[in-house]
Each structure stands twice: as structure tokens, then as C-alpha cells.
Amino acid sequence: MNSAVQPGTLSASSRKAGREVEVRGLWKSYGEGEYVVRDVNFALRPGEFLTLLGPSGSGKTTTLMMVAGFENPTRGEILVDGHDIALRPPEQRNFGVVFQGYALFPQKNVLENVEFGLRMRGVPPADRRRRALDMLDRVGLADFTTRKPRELSGGQQQRVALARALVFEPDALLLDEPLGALDRKLRESLQNEIKELQKRFGISILFVTHDQDEAMMMSDRIAVMAEGRIVQIGPPSDVYLHPATPFVAGFLGETNLVPGTYQGMDDGYAVVDFKDAARGRVRLPADGRSLTAGEAVVVSVRPERIRLLTDHAETTFAGLVADCTFMGRHTRYRIQALGQALTVSVTEWSPTSALCAGAPVWLGWQAEDAQILSGPEGALPMPQEIVR
């Protein structure tokens, strides 16, 4: 599969191809004042892999289609190296777009597919043939030039689609859920291949997906979208470890959200009382938020960060095991505690692994393993269906 890796071309990874693509104050409405994209701002830096991540209907694909030119923004600017291209038709922009299913021309062979962008740009036949062959060689498809797309495997089709999008030296690649329809195993290998090609060509990529694992694995930065807005943008570790809102915490990975009240600062830690004080009080990093005492907040704790104990300690909360599921690599517990059901994931084999329904437990976590999130989110409902 990785015949595409050629040591000689690896030096290209240091070269940054592509230009800066900046989106400023982008809005999209299909009329009646209902906006599917609201005030979206981001900059795709040269050589960067930026992912728009969000559930369906979050506006991520519409945003990508506006950058590609297939949708007209209601308001806003799309800048390539500072020039606004928002009003240009797609054929006058210079992006390589890869669609779900790849959309290769079925009647054209591999070489003709890859040549197409150059042909449309008026590159003379001999020249475009040479460049297309060179590109096919670089993606490891030199022996498949006369095949028709239907005679290729899914992975080969993806490489043709990428070669076709790369050959005319685009300002950036725009990828619209290219792996959405594939099974898990193939998807992982194709993710690796995209990442590999991106490093090798140093091209900037704007990637759209609803799959958080895919986003985590591939991106330099992730822009989490919900209801037409970018809720948070940052490197995967940042977004995962310091989610800005309960929505982000719930959408990227799994989390437990416990409502509480902010009491004040103590020794550099924020102090939060869970709902009624009897349920407990926690200290956790304030994450640079400015909060006022008495403000409603949400505490987020990842299932794998919660420790289960069989005996009481000072900083723990009492709970009752509702059910447990052995998952192979870990065991999942549903535990009734703090007035709600919490999910806990335990990897190591310990006395607590044998616990099951009805057993009383104590649970606790390190102060640093919990995040404080601003309270009720206004327009953004918490994605209950996504908090698995």
C-alpha cells in the first residue's frame, strides 16, 4: 500500500506549498433569515492540515463549498494571500477539491483524469502529459495510467483523485468527507495515505469530517463547528484537553458533565460545589477563565480519568455501580453518583474490575483531570446524543 513512499522525495516535506487561505466573517443563509453558517473565521496557513469537525448540519460542508466556490456566501470574505475571491466561480479559483466517492471521470482513464486540470488551464499536450505522469509516479500509480477508474481499488481511486487535485499546484486542497462512505479498516489506511501525501507535498489541506477520531489523527488544528459557528479552534490536544464548551467536550471523545456552582478561587484552583453542597466540592484548574462567584458552571471529567476505589477517602464521592461492560481493552462502568449517571472506564485489572451491579464504590480524580466549562450555553444545546 505504501509504495507511494519514496525516500528521494521526502526532502520535499520541508517545502511549504500553497498559500494562506483566510475566511473572514462568513455567513450563509438560504433565505428567511435562517443562517446555516454564522460568522465563521479561520486562516488556513501554508502547509497546515486544518479540519472542520462537527455533526451533520453544523455548517462545515457549506463552509467548505463556499471556499470551493459552489455556494455563494451571504456575507463575508474568502482571501487567498490577501485577495478576496468570494465572488469568483469555482473554475477561476485554484483549489484541488476531493469529493466523497472521489468523482473521477468514469469514461476517462487514469492519465486523462490527472491531466484534466492542466488541460483546462491550457497546458500544451506534451507538457501536461509529462507533468501528469510525473505526479502519477509520485503517488505510486505509474503502472495504472491506462486503467479506467472502475478498474481501480478504493485506495488507488483516492490516489488518482489526490493526484488530479495536486497536479496543477493548487493553493490548497479541499477535502469533503472523502472517507465518509468507507469501512473502518480501509478508512484508517487511507487516512494515513492522505497524511503521508500532505507531508510529502507540503500542501495545505482544509478537511471536513464528522468523525472525531479522524480529525484527531490527521489534523494540525481542529475547528469544532456547531449550529453554523466555530465553537473552538486549536490543536487536537488543546481541544481535547481544554474544551471551551460542554458541546466540544462531549463531541471530542467521551466525557461526564456535572453541573455545579463556582464558589471562588483557592490557592490557584477554582472551587466548584456540585449542585447541592452535600454532594461535594471539587477543586480544579480555572483554565484562565474569569468567573464570578455563584455562577453556574459545568465540570467535565473524561471516563478514563476517574478512579474507582472500594473504600472511602477524603476527596471521593460515593456511588453505586449501575452496570458494567467488559470491552476488551477496558471495562466500562455506569455509576450512579453526584445525582446522575457517570461513565467510568477502567483499563487496569484491579479489585474494582470485579465490581458489578449494585456494588457501592467511591470515585475521585486528580484536580488537573477535570475541566471547568462555562455554564448554560445559550443557543447551543448540549449534544446528549453524542455523549456516548
Added chain:
Amino acid sequence: MSASRSLRLSGHALLLIASAPILLFLLLPSLIIVPMALSKSQMIQFPPEWISLHSFVDYLGDPQWVDSTLLSFQVTIVAVLIGAVAGGTAAIALHGRSFAGKGLLVGLIMMPIVIPVVIMALGDYLLFAQLRLLGSWVPIAVAHGVLATPYVFISAQAGLTSELNPALVRSARSLGARPTSVLYHVYWPAIRPGLLAGSMLGFAVSFDEVVLALFLQGANAVTLPVRTFSAIQYELTPKIAASASLFIALALVALGLQALAARKTGRLS
């Protein structure tokens, strides 16, 4: 599963036994004309007195009949061209779009199939009389073009729906293709088989159409079906059988080409 296989086989046999007589009944009246064309008799009659080619010789020797035949080809080819351009472009224009009144528009395109030909013929007659165009073959070709359009449209539309992935259009545009290039590189390969099949249907419809051609005929604009029709009324010459054989042969050719186009479509998808 040999049991279910034999069951299926016997099912096929039953179907054959039931449908063969029906097919025979439908086909025989058309096919009977061929032996009649080979009759020695000076009148058209059944059973024929075999065997002579004189009806074909008479047919080809009569300038009026030859003119009508050539005119029919001319009318039909122009009609099919009109139908292919109108039906094909309509199919492309409506493909993948939804807007208020689309159903109405499609209904309008399909209308020539639905409304009685006599009514259309009368309307066309009055229109072309007003335009002082009657007497030439052009009105017949135009009227037949209108008639052929829905057949091409349906066939082209079906072809586009099954062949054309909408992402292809976007993909081509993102690669720098202007609208004309999109038409040539994306729409044309997808629509070609359907367009060909629809044109064959249109050809068959136009070539033996008699009502419109009768209304719009002129001294020098008598199509072969109209000539045949009049001949049946007045002279009952075996030339009728000869020309009818030509109709059958053409229909078979059109049908064969259409099947070929359809098979090509199937192989592509």
C-alpha cells in the same frame, strides 16, 4: 438448489407457452406484409402468388414513391435533430435541479405524447397556414420534431440520472472547466447513450407518422406514410406492401441500434 432451479425453469417454460401466441398474434399482421410484397399479382392480395420482386421494382421505378421516400427520410432526420437538441438540452437543464413549476415544465415537454395527434395536427395546420408555410416539408419536420422531443427527453433524462454523478460537475469545475467544457467532458459522455436510444425512438415515431403529415401535406410534401395511406384508399397497388416492408426493416434497424445503445449504457454503469 436444483429444486428451485427446475421450478424456475418450468416457470420460464410456462411464461413462454403463455406469451408466444400473444407475441405471434401481435407480430403476424405486420409480418404478413412481407410475403405480400413478394407476390406476382398486380393487386395487393392475400394469400400472395409467389414469387416476384416486381412490387419493389415498381416502387423504386415510380418517381412519386421515390420522392416520398426521400422526403420522409429528410423530414425524419430533421425532426430527430430537432427532438435531440430540444429533448437533450431540456434533460440537461432540468437535471438535478428542483424549482417551483418543474413538474409543470416536464408535463409540458411530455404533452405531445399525451394529447391526441389530431388536435395537434389541427393546431399546427392553423398555425402554419397563418405563417404561410404550408406546402413545404418544413412544417411536417417541425411538427414531427415536437413529437419526437418527449421521447428523446425521457431517454436522455433516464441516462443522465443513472450515468451522471452530480459531484462530477463540481469536480470538473473545481479543476478549472468552464461551462462549455463541463458540457463536453461531463454531460456529453453521460447523455450520449440515452440520446442515441431516444433518437432511435424518435426516428421510429416520426418516420411512420401519418396524421400530422396528412394535415400538413402539400403538392411536393407527401411523406411515404401519407402516400401509402392514399394508395390504400385509391389503388391498392403492391407498392404499398413494398413500402411497408421498408417500414418494418427500418423499425428493426432502429430497434437494434437502440438495444445496442442500451447495452452499451448497461456496460458502462
